[in-house]
Each structure stands twice: as structure tokens, then as C-alpha cells.
Amino acid sequence: MTNPPPAARARGLVKTYGRDAARVTALDAVDIDISRGRLTAIMGPSGSGKSTLMHCLAGLDEADAGGVWLGDAELTTLRERDLTRLRRDRIGFVFQAFNLVPTLTALENVTLPLDLAGRRPDRAWLNQVLVAVGLEDRLGHRPAELSGGQQQRVACARALAGRPEIVFADEPTGNLDSRSGADVLRLLRRSVDVMDQTVVMVTHDPVAAAYADRVVFLADGRIAGDLDSPTAEAVLDRMGAR
Amino acid sequence: MLKVTLRGLLAHKSRLAMSFLAVLLSVAFVTGSVILTETLSGTYGDGGRAPDATVSAEGGAGAVSETLLPKVRAVPGVRAADPDVTVDDVAVIDAHGTKVDVGARLSGLGFKAAIPVLAGNWDVSSRSPARIGTGRPPAAPGEVALDRVSAEQAHVRVGDTLRIVAVPGTFQATVTGLADFKGVNPGNTRIWLDLATAQRRLMAEPGTLTSIRVTRDPAVPRKVLAERLTAALGGAAQARPESGGVGPAGMGDSVGFAATALLGFAGLAVLVGGFLIFNTFSMLTAARTRELGLLRAIGASSRQAERSVLVEASLLALSGSTLGLPSGIALALAAKAALAEYAPSLKHTPLTISVTAPAVAYAVGLAVTLLAALAPARRASRVPPLAALREAAVPPPPARRRRIVVGALLGAAGAALLVLGSPAAVLGMVLTLLAAVVLGPVLLRLAVPSLPGPIGRLGRENVLRAPRRTAATAGALVIGIAVATSLAVSAASATTSASHRVDRMLGADFMVAGRRGAAHFGAEVSAAARRVPGVGGVVREKIVRATLTSGGRRAELRLYGDEPSFPRMMREVYTAGSAPDALTGGRIILVDEVAATLGVKVGDQVRVQASGGPPSTLTVGAIQKQEPAGMSIGRYRTAATVGLDTLARLSPGAADTALYIALAPGADPAKVGTALKAALATQPQVTVQDRTAYKAFVRSQVGGLLATVYVLLAMAIGIAVLGVANTLALSVTERTRELGLLRAVGAGRSQIRRLVALESVLIAFVGAAEGLLLGLAWGAALQRGPEKVLAIPWPTIVGIVAMVGLAGLAAALVPAVRASRLNVLDAIAAD
Known part of the structure; x- marks a missing residue:
């Protein structure tokens, strides 16, 4: 069987910060393929470069060398305006915290990227997403009136609402208690299983990583291996083995 | 604590730049006005050397006989008595038939009284206020001296012939000399004849003088001298200490008007500047909530927190005033140069800078800044130590109910006084302004329109997010626009009612009168x-x-x-x-x-x-x-x-x-x-006016008021632009993360720029709307009364709205570009 083309890939990605003595290599010639329709977790200790990798894949950060492709678009050649459009139309984001615009209601936050693009939301799809996040009764509330878990679920709904090619989640459960965290992770999982969404999640939590189809381990800016169909124990073992 | 304050002050230089600018501008306007007023009153004051006493006809009008001179000289304590002939109802016409009148353009500026052309006798004594700079004094019939400023303006030279239209008749004279004033040039066109000619040509009755100028023996007080003179002269004439009231009339009025207008500008500058300072300190305190909370957590008392803000304010006030003083001098110089277009004598007049100017500068700077910083300082003292641990600054819950009640009461009382009309209306204006300030934050939701699109929605919500801040920012604009609008309404109403009155009252088809003032x-x-x-x-x-x-x-x-x-x-x-x-x-x-x-x-x-x-x-x-x-x-x-x-x-x-x-x-x-x-x-010297021309002449008398309106408006809008820019800059800094988020989920740079510009324009329009409403109400109230016509100057109002829109865009320029240039990653990572 031939593999379908990956949703995103990076080749020879290099990123350094600072200069001279303070120089830090965040990414050191990283090659990675993100498979379509799967939940990929990127794991690694602090400073391993996992957030930088995600930012480069998502077009939020520029690599010093190497290339990044989203589908057939090479991000590294795109200009600011096109990158913005690409983020808006083809990528969804869930950040660790401060995901929502405080002056907008939950529903307005969900449709914000579509509104910014001047696109009409697909009603049926939007309803499906809203049912999936289970916040039908809180759509008129402002973020300040929602709990942390609810806020993250709204953020997930926003990421999914535009049917992006890929959703990037940066430590989506990092600020949540385990129960709210589990809600969010189940939601991401379901989006892959039911909606055939491609999701990339950066995390340092083995329990979170266990929801993924595949875990990519990163250390000192390099790929340190990967694991398919992980369990929390296997992830812990793998990390402990290092 | 002082060390922390100083460090904080230095660390937040850019934050403080705006409030520093606000202090500086307020102080500059006030000191500029004070200096200009002092300079002008020197110019249009006593014209230099006042005599110790003057003897004139009873009541100040009319003439005294020259036979009184020996009697005056005989009074003990009189060192010298000089005959004086000065009349203010002449016209001087050069060889080309053009009027020589340097005061004419200033008279046309809308000052209350015209600045007269003066004619009099050349004082041959050393006590003359003028000396001949070119040529020689007039000594015979047919000879005349002219002041140098007028001569230069009208290109009159020694040897030229002037025609002088005086009450007893018109005569011609050759210019023998050009005169310079020993003191300050009082700003009139002035001619001198020898005493005998002056008496014959200018006075209706032979052998009379307008007054006798008395110089005293320094040992005798002025008052005593005046009493002795009055007693010695019996009922024939009266003596007054100094020249008060006897000199050429009209000057005091002009100065008074200019000074009032300038002080009005200065007052507005202080008020608007105060708003700006208050606003900046409020925002700084809000932005520093975390820092203050940390200080409180590690043991600083609430008094110390309060004092920290006040010390910051004092330092700001001192530095702002220190720089505001020279700026005020520069402003006065610029204003003097502009006025010199109308009053050429000002070109040769140095600025008068007394001790008042620096005193006023520091007093205003300190008072306004400390008053404006008081409320934010209070708020700083109430920051709980826990605030250090919170995610973001949470604005204190607004005391809405109390605000609404107090505002509504003030507004109702003010409106009632406005309806009553003229004298009470002034208090009504103050009360309605206070009501607008108090109710501002509550009214915002009504005043800010709903806008389509995500940017429109975000912009509206951002403006409503900190209602107090928005209202205070708009407040600076409200005051300026309200004052300017009510003046514009008054001016338009005065013009319209004058036209109506001309239609009703003028039965003549033509009028022959002086081009400006009396002929x-x-x-x-x-x-x-x-x-x-x-x-x-x-x-x-x-x-x-x-x-x-x-x-x-x-x-x-x-x-x-x-x-x-x-x-x-x-x-x-x-x-x-x-x-x-x-x-x-x-x-x-x-x-x-x-x-x-x-x-x-x-x-x-x-x-x-x-x-x-x-x-x-x-x-x-x-x-x-x-x-x-x-x-x-x-x-x-x-x-x-x-x-x-x-x-x-x-x-x-x-x-x-x-x-x-x-x-x-x-x-x-x-x-x-x-x-x-x-x-x-x-x-x-005369002009023929038909009804239309006469109306235009009447309208031109209101013109000066309109010029005042535009200066006020420009000033208010200028300061308000700073205020809006200030607020935006701070809110962009505060919202760095949110802006980063917007960019991450797909907002383009141009959308971010539009968002900030929209917020700016919204704030400006809220200020304009409130200001226009208040101003129209004030204008209407001032026009209440019998025979008064209310005219709304719609073109001016449309112009104001357009200017405010542009000003809003201008204010957004820097913050919008800064917001759109934020690096998305840095913004997301910012805390």
C-alpha cells in the first residue's frame, strides 16, 4: 500500500536563537512528516525545541534553514500576507492559555477566523462542531464567564470550525485540571476519528500523549525517535529510558 | 520606596512621555497667554510715560482753557505743566488718497473697540513720550510729524504731504519728521503738530487744550498733588492722579478683550491638559497594578503606594513645568509674530516677561498634575497585595448606580438652568459639563454605534471595555468641542439676527460712513x-x-x-x-x-x-x-x-x-x-454701502469671534489627538497578547491597523457627539431671550465632525502601525 501524501512536512529545519556565546540551537536539521487524519503528539522536555518546531510548522516562526510544506504550499517561501491568509484559512490553533478574545462571546470567538476572512460559516458543520464541544448553552457567554476547561473547548471549536487542513495544539491541557484536560483531549481525539481532522499536539504530559496515534520525541533540537499507538506507560518508559 | 518610584519612573519613560507632554502643553499655553497679555498691556496700556497728574474738563470730556496753565504751574509741588492737545477723531490720508491707520487691521480682528488715529501737539519739553528720529519736529503751520511705524507701513517719507481730516476742517501738512516712542509704541497711528497749529486745527474753540499734563515734585504724593490742583482750579477743571481715563479711549477695551480670549484659551488648555494627565495616570496605575500588588505583598503600606504615585506626579510636574516655560515663551513669540501682521508696532516690541510667568508656570503645572493624579493615587493605595498574583489587571467594579444618580441630578439641574437662559445658563453650562463627565462612562454604550464585521464588533467592544478610560479620553475632546460649538452658534446667531435687524431697522437705501470705525x-x-x-x-x-x-x-x-x-x-x-x-x-x-x-x-x-x-x-x-x-x-x-x-x-x-x-x-x-x-x-475716508454691503460690514464685526472659534477648536482637537494617541498606545501595550492571538488566528496586518484606527475614530466621534450636543445646548441657551435668533452653523458643525474624524485617524497612526508590526510569537509569549 502507498502512503497518502503527508498533511505537512519539514526537511532539514534549523532554528537558532541569540548569537555568539548565548547562541542556542532550538532545531537542528529536523525532518518530520505529519500524516493526514491522525493525531500526532510532539513530546520532549523543556528546551527540547518542541514548541519551536510547532511554530515553524504552523508558519508562526521562520526557520533559518530548511523547508516547511503544508500540503503543496512551501511556507518558507511565502510572504507575510500569504502566511496570514494561510493561517486563517488552512490552519487551526489551540494555545495553552489566553486563547480567546475577552470582548467576544464564545460563539463569536468560534467564528472569528471565518469572520476575519469574510467567509460564511457552514451551518451544519458548525453545529456539528458545537455539539461536539458540548457548549451549546454557553455560546452567548464571554470568556471571563467560562471555566478554564470550557475556554479550551471553545478554542478547540474555533480551531475546527473552519475545517482547516491541520490543527496545531500547543500544550492545550497545560493549564487545566486532569478532568477538564481529559475533556479537551477526548474532543481532539474525536475530531480525528469522526471528522477526519489532522491534529498536531505539543505536550510534555505522557497521559495526554497517550491520546495520540503517534508520538514524536524531541531532544536538544533533534528527533529522538517516535512511537505509534502509544500508551501512557510506553511513553513514560520511553522518556525514562533516556 | 522613593528608590522604587524613581526606578519605575525611569523604566517607564515611554509610558510617561504622554503625561509629560500633557503637563508641558498646559503649562506652555498658560504661560504663553500670560506673557502675551503682559506684552500687549504694555503696548496698549499707557503708551509709556504717564504724567503724575492731568488737569482736564470736568467729566473728562471737553476742553480746558489754556489760561489755566499759569495757575497750575503756581500750585506748590508742581514741577512742570505741559499743555496737551490730543484728539482721536481725525483721519490721515496720504498723497495717493489712502488712509494711514496701523490700528485698522487690529480693529478689524473683532476687538471690542476700534484703535483710534491720534492727533496732537508736539511736546517740546523733555517729558515728551516721543522723540524725532528722522527730520525735525513740526514748528509751523503746514508741518506735521508722523510715527515711524505708520510711516513705514504707508510708505510715507519726510517731505511728503498728508491730508488731515479733523473736526474743524480738512487741512494739508508736509511731513517734517518721523517720531519714535521713548517707551513702548502704543500701536496707534499718531501725528503731531506744533501747539498753536494743533489748537487751531484740532480744537473746536480757540485757546483750549484737551488737558494739562502735570509733573510733580517727587516729595509730593500724587494724590495730594491732585487734591491741591482741584482745589486751586475751583470748578474750572478737575485734576486726576496719573492719566487714568483721560487718555485715548478704546485701548483698554482692546487689551481687555485680547487678554480675556487668551486666558480663555489658557483655561481650556489647563482643563483639557488636566484630563490628559488624569487619564495617563489612571492608565499607568492600572498597568502597574501587578507591580503595586507585589510591593504591597512584600510589605509596602497603602500610604506608600499612594505616595509613590504622587511623587511620580510631582517629578513629572516639575520637569514638565520647567520645559513648559520656554515653550510658553516660544508660543508667545509665535503669537506676537502672528499679531504683528495686524499691529505692526508689535514688531518692535520685546516680550514682557515678569516674575508672574514662571510663577504661573510652576503653580499651574504642579496644581493641575497633582490634582489629576490624586484619584489614581487613591486607587493605587487600594490595590490589594493579591493583585500581584492575578493574571491581569481587573478593573474595579464601577459604581454605576451612584454614577447614574449623581449624573442625572447634575444633568437635570444644569438643563433647567440652561432653559432659564442668560445669567443662570452659565452655571447650567458648568453643571451639564460635570454631568457629561460623570455620565460619560455610562452613556458610552448608547453613544458607540454597532458596526458590522468582525473588526467593527471588536473595535466597538474594545472601546466599551474600559468605559472610564474611553470616557475620560473623549472628555478632553468634549470640552473643547462644546466650547467651540457654543461660540460658533453664538456667532452664527449674532450674524443672522444682525441681518434680520438690518432688514427691519434700516430704512435708508444707502449709507455713507467710515470704512472702519468713525470717519x-x-x-x-x-x-x-x-x-x-x-x-x-x-x-x-x-x-x-x-x-x-x-x-x-x-x-x-x-x-x-x-x-x-x-x-x-x-x-x-x-x-x-x-x-x-x-x-x-x-x-x-x-x-x-x-x-x-x-x-x-x-x-x-x-x-x-x-x-x-x-x-x-x-x-x-x-x-x-x-x-x-x-x-x-x-x-x-x-x-x-x-x-x-x-x-x-x-x-x-x-x-x-x-x-x-x-x-x-x-x-x-x-x-x-x-x-x-x-x-x-x-x-x-468714506465708503458708500448699500443694504447688502452694510450687512456684510455688520457681519465682519462678528468675524473675530469666528476666528476665536477656529483657534479654540484647533487647539482642543490638537490636545485631544494626543490624548487619544496616548490611550491607544497604552491599550495596545496592554493588549499585546490579544493582538498576537488575533494575528495567529488569521487577522492580517491591515485588519489590525483598521481595528486600532476604528477605536481611535470611535473615541473621537463619541467626544465630538457629546461635545456637539453640549455645545448646541449651550449655544441655544445663550441665545434665549427676547429678539434673539438661534442659528445653527451647520457647515461649521459638519466641518467639526470631519476634522474630528481626521484627528482620530491621525491619533491612531503610530499605535496602529505599532500594533500591526507586533511579532505574532512575541505577542503570544508576552505576559
Whole structure:
């Protein structure tokens, strides 16, 4: 069987910060393929470069060398305006915290990227997403009136609402208690299983990583291996083995 | 704690730049105004060297006999007594037929009184306020000296011939010298003749002077000297210490007006600047909540937190005032240069900077800044230590209910006072302004319109997010626009009602009068006018100064002399007696206010002393309704009127000042107008006006007020732009993360720029809307009253809205670009 083309890939990605003595290599010639329709977790200790990798894949950060492709678009050649459009139309984001615009209601936050693009939301799809996040009764509330878990679920709904090619989640459960965290992770999982969404999640939590189809381990800016169909124990073992 | 404050101050230099600028601007405006006022009052004040005492006719008007000179010199304590002839009703015309009058352009600026052209005798003593710089003093009939500023402006040189139109008649003289003032140039055009010629050519009666200038022995106090002089002269004349009230009239009025206008600007600057400072400190305190919370957590008391903000404010005030002072001087210099266009004598006048200027600078700077910082300092003291641990600054819950109640009460009281009209309206203006300030944050939700699109929604919500801050930012604009709008309404109303009044009152088809202010012309002008075919009737009018007394009460005013058919030419309203009978029967017509002042009614007698003539007693023949204040159509509001023959008796030398001309039945107005102008072409000091031209002349008197409106507006908008930019800059900093998020989920740079620009324009429009409403209400309230017309200057209002929109965009320029350039990653990572 031939593999379908990956949703995103990076080749020879290099990123350094600072200069001279303070120089830090965040990414050191990283090659990675993100498979379509799967939940990929990127794991690694602090400073391993996992957030930088995600930012480069998502077009939020520029690599010093190497290339990044989203589908057939090479991000590294795109200009600011096109990158913005690409983020808006083809990528969804869930950040660790401060995901929502405080002056907008939950529903307005969900449709914000579509509104910014001047696109009409697909009603049926939007309803499906809203049912999936289970916040039908809180759509008129402002973020300040929602709990942390609810806020993250709204953020997930926003990421999914535009049917992006890929959703990037940066430590989506990092600020949540385990129960709210589990809600969010189940939601991401379901989006892959039911909606055939491609999701990339950066995390340092083995329990979170266990929801993924595949875990990519990163250390000192390099790929340190990967694991398919992980369990929390296997992830812990793998990390402990290092 | 002081160390923390100082470090904080240095660390947040850019944050403080705006409030520093606010202090600086306020101080600069106030000191600039003070310096300019001092400079102007030196210029248009006493004209340099005032005598120690002056001897003049009783009542200040009229002439004294030169025979008093030896008597005055004989009074103990008098070192010298100099004869003085100074009249202010002449016209000076150069060889090309052009009027020489440096004060004319300043008079046209809308100052209350015209700046007169002065003619007098050359003082040969060392006490003369002027000296000859070029040529020699006038010494014989047919010789004249002219002040240098006027000569330069009119290109008059020694040897040129001037025509001088004076009350007793017109004469020619050759310029023998150009004079410079020893002190400050008072700003008039001034000519000098030798004493004998001045008496003969300028005074109605031979052997008279307008006053005697007395120099004292320094050992004798001025007051004592004046008392001795009055006693020595008996009833023949009165002596006054210094020159108060006797000198050329009108100057004080001009200065007073300019000073009031300038102080008005300064007051506005302080008010708006105060708003700006208050706003900045509020925002700084909010932004520093975490820092203050940390300080409190590690043991700083709430007093220390409060003091930290106040110390910051004091340092800011001191540095702002220190730099504001030179800025104020620069501002005064610029204003002086601009005014010199209108008053050439100012070019040669240095700025007067007394100790008042720096004192005012520091007083205003410190007072305004500390007052404005007081409330934020209070708030700082209430920051709980826990605030250090919270995610973001949470604004304290607004005391909405109390705000609404207090605001509504203030607003209702203010509105009631406004409805009452004039005197109470001023308090009403203050109360409604306070209400607007108090209710501002509550009203925002109503005032900010819903806008389509995500950017529109975000912009609206961002403006509503910190209602107090938005309201305070808009507040600076509210004040300026309210004041400017109400002035614009007043000006438009005054113009319109003046036009209406001209239509209603002016019966004449043409008027012959001075181009600006008073003109004096001989009987040959009316004779020439009567000869023009198509002219049906000509009514001559003269104006002189006069003092009216009755039973110990007195009034100094202008006295019109008119021919009997005057009421047909100018339809004044007479409330008692008969005007035509009074004009033919040698009686006097008084306006109601003057009659009340003197306590007289029709049939009573008043004593009249007109300038240049003998006193006389006249019977009151009619009472005339006074024109409402500010609505005069070019006539003196308090003036009394007598028949022309009576005036000739009261003031024998008075010349004609105006002609009212009616068309003969069936005559073509255009043809007659052209013929009149041709017939009077030899008289450059007069102009022929038809009804339209007369309306334009009346309107031009309101023009100065409109100029004031635009200066005020520009100033208010300028300062408000700073305020809006300030608020935006701080809120962009505060919202770094949110902006980063927006960019991450797909907002383009142009969308971010539009968002910030929209917020700016919204704030500006909220301020403009509130300001316009208040200003219109104020303007309408000030126009309430009998015979007042309310006219709304729509073009001006549309202009204001357009200017405010542009100003909003200008204010957004820097913050918007900064917001759109934020690096998305840095923004997301920011804390």
C-alpha cells in the first residue's frame, strides 16, 4: 500500500536563537512528516525545541534553514500576507492559555477566523462542531464567564470550525485540571476519528500523549525517535529510558 | 520606596512621555497667554510715560482753557505743566488718497473697540513720550510729524504731504519728521503738530487744550498733588492722579478683550491638559497594578503606594513645568509674530516677561498634575497585595448606580438652568459639563454605534471595555468641542439676527460712513450726495462724546446728532415720547438703560457736556429701546440722540460721521449707487454701502469671534489627538497578547491597523457627539431671550465632525502601525 501524501512536512529545519556565546540551537536539521487524519503528539522536555518546531510548522516562526510544506504550499517561501491568509484559512490553533478574545462571546470567538476572512460559516458543520464541544448553552457567554476547561473547548471549536487542513495544539491541557484536560483531549481525539481532522499536539504530559496515534520525541533540537499507538506507560518508559 | 518610584519612573519613560507632554502643553499655553497679555498691556496700556497728574474738563470730556496753565504751574509741588492737545477723531490720508491707520487691521480682528488715529501737539519739553528720529519736529503751520511705524507701513517719507481730516476742517501738512516712542509704541497711528497749529486745527474753540499734563515734585504724593490742583482750579477743571481715563479711549477695551480670549484659551488648555494627565495616570496605575500588588505583598503600606504615585506626579510636574516655560515663551513669540501682521508696532516690541510667568508656570503645572493624579493615587493605595498574583489587571467594579444618580441630578439641574437662559445658563453650562463627565462612562454604550464585521464588533467592544478610560479620553475632546460649538452658534446667531435687524431697522437705501470705525467729513460730502440724480433724501449724522448728568448721577456716552427725518432712515423703537418732535424741538432722546441710570423720564432735564463745547441743559423728549447686548448693528448701544441743530450748539466743531440716503421714488438703485460712489470718490475716508454691503460690514464685526472659534477648536482637537494617541498606545501595550492571538488566528496586518484606527475614530466621534450636543445646548441657551435668533452653523458643525474624524485617524497612526508590526510569537509569549 502507498502512503497518502503527508498533511505537512519539514526537511532539514534549523532554528537558532541569540548569537555568539548565548547562541542556542532550538532545531537542528529536523525532518518530520505529519500524516493526514491522525493525531500526532510532539513530546520532549523543556528546551527540547518542541514548541519551536510547532511554530515553524504552523508558519508562526521562520526557520533559518530548511523547508516547511503544508500540503503543496512551501511556507518558507511565502510572504507575510500569504502566511496570514494561510493561517486563517488552512490552519487551526489551540494555545495553552489566553486563547480567546475577552470582548467576544464564545460563539463569536468560534467564528472569528471565518469572520476575519469574510467567509460564511457552514451551518451544519458548525453545529456539528458545537455539539461536539458540548457548549451549546454557553455560546452567548464571554470568556471571563467560562471555566478554564470550557475556554479550551471553545478554542478547540474555533480551531475546527473552519475545517482547516491541520490543527496545531500547543500544550492545550497545560493549564487545566486532569478532568477538564481529559475533556479537551477526548474532543481532539474525536475530531480525528469522526471528522477526519489532522491534529498536531505539543505536550510534555505522557497521559495526554497517550491520546495520540503517534508520538514524536524531541531532544536538544533533534528527533529522538517516535512511537505509534502509544500508551501512557510506553511513553513514560520511553522518556525514562533516556 | 522613593528608590522604587524613581526606578519605575525611569523604566517607564515611554509610558510617561504622554503625561509629560500633557503637563508641558498646559503649562506652555498658560504661560504663553500670560506673557502675551503682559506684552500687549504694555503696548496698549499707557503708551509709556504717564504724567503724575492731568488737569482736564470736568467729566473728562471737553476742553480746558489754556489760561489755566499759569495757575497750575503756581500750585506748590508742581514741577512742570505741559499743555496737551490730543484728539482721536481725525483721519490721515496720504498723497495717493489712502488712509494711514496701523490700528485698522487690529480693529478689524473683532476687538471690542476700534484703535483710534491720534492727533496732537508736539511736546517740546523733555517729558515728551516721543522723540524725532528722522527730520525735525513740526514748528509751523503746514508741518506735521508722523510715527515711524505708520510711516513705514504707508510708505510715507519726510517731505511728503498728508491730508488731515479733523473736526474743524480738512487741512494739508508736509511731513517734517518721523517720531519714535521713548517707551513702548502704543500701536496707534499718531501725528503731531506744533501747539498753536494743533489748537487751531484740532480744537473746536480757540485757546483750549484737551488737558494739562502735570509733573510733580517727587516729595509730593500724587494724590495730594491732585487734591491741591482741584482745589486751586475751583470748578474750572478737575485734576486726576496719573492719566487714568483721560487718555485715548478704546485701548483698554482692546487689551481687555485680547487678554480675556487668551486666558480663555489658557483655561481650556489647563482643563483639557488636566484630563490628559488624569487619564495617563489612571492608565499607568492600572498597568502597574501587578507591580503595586507585589510591593504591597512584600510589605509596602497603602500610604506608600499612594505616595509613590504622587511623587511620580510631582517629578513629572516639575520637569514638565520647567520645559513648559520656554515653550510658553516660544508660543508667545509665535503669537506676537502672528499679531504683528495686524499691529505692526508689535514688531518692535520685546516680550514682557515678569516674575508672574514662571510663577504661573510652576503653580499651574504642579496644581493641575497633582490634582489629576490624586484619584489614581487613591486607587493605587487600594490595590490589594493579591493583585500581584492575578493574571491581569481587573478593573474595579464601577459604581454605576451612584454614577447614574449623581449624573442625572447634575444633568437635570444644569438643563433647567440652561432653559432659564442668560445669567443662570452659565452655571447650567458648568453643571451639564460635570454631568457629561460623570455620565460619560455610562452613556458610552448608547453613544458607540454597532458596526458590522468582525473588526467593527471588536473595535466597538474594545472601546466599551474600559468605559472610564474611553470616557475620560473623549472628555478632553468634549470640552473643547462644546466650547467651540457654543461660540460658533453664538456667532452664527449674532450674524443672522444682525441681518434680520438690518432688514427691519434700516430704512435708508444707502449709507455713507467710515470704512472702519468713525470717519469725519465736512458738509461738502452731504452736498455732493444731494446733487446725485435719483437721491430722494439725505440725513446727516454726527457723533461726539458727551457726559450726561442729572441729580448727581452721570453717564459718559456718545451723542448722535441727527436730522429730523432720521427715524425713517433707522427705525429704532421708541417706548415713550416722540422722536421726531424731540429731534425738531431741541430735546434729547435717551436709551432706556441710560434713562434708568440717570433716573430720568420724558420731560425731565439732563445736563449735557459734549466734547469741545459748552455745557447745556436739555429736556428728555423720548425714550429709545436699547439694542440687545452683542446685537448692535453698528450703532452705539448706549448713545443718546439730539437734533443736528442742537448738536451744532453743544459741540460747534463736530463734523458729519454718517449720511443716510433714500432713493427718490422710481430711481434705479444700481445706477444711484454707482453715481454716489463716483461723486464721493474724492473722499477716501468714506465708503458708500448699500443694504447688502452694510450687512456684510455688520457681519465682519462678528468675524473675530469666528476666528476665536477656529483657534479654540484647533487647539482642543490638537490636545485631544494626543490624548487619544496616548490611550491607544497604552491599550495596545496592554493588549499585546490579544493582538498576537488575533494575528495567529488569521487577522492580517491591515485588519489590525483598521481595528486600532476604528477605536481611535470611535473615541473621537463619541467626544465630538457629546461635545456637539453640549455645545448646541449651550449655544441655544445663550441665545434665549427676547429678539434673539438661534442659528445653527451647520457647515461649521459638519466641518467639526470631519476634522474630528481626521484627528482620530491621525491619533491612531503610530499605535496602529505599532500594533500591526507586533511579532505574532512575541505577542503570544508576552505576559
